[in-house]
Amino acid sequence: MAEAAGISVRYANALLGEQSTSITRLIRTRRLVRCRIALEDPLQGHRTISDIAYGWGFSDMTHFGRSFKAMYGVSPQHYRSLHKSPRSGAQR
Known part of the structure; x- marks a missing residue:
């Protein structure tokens, strides 16, 4: 990111x-937002949570789960279950 902006990381x-904040925190936050959006997306309901997390650059599922819960107050699995339609099982 810094290189793309033409400045040093420092x-x-x-x-x-x-x-x-820092570059690391900013990147992690953006990745978590993209994961949250994917967990809400009914078109991505077939994907596992780990597949979504890996797809957005997380390589450690424990770290991902803790980071997600710290940011959103619930685990990724619970978050996904909160966004499913109770009637059809499809996500909203």
Whole structure:
């Protein structure tokens, strides 16, 4: 990201530090958002949670689960179950 912006990683982290974040945290947050969106998507209901997480760059499912729960307050599995239609089993 820093290279794409034409700045050093150190400078990027200094700028992001003013907002109490870092490149690593920013990337993890964006990946978690994309995973959340995928877990809500009925077209991705056939995919496993780990497949979605791996697809967005997570390589450790324990870390993914803990990070997801820290951000959204529930586990990825519980989150997905909250977004399924009770009548048809399909997701909203």
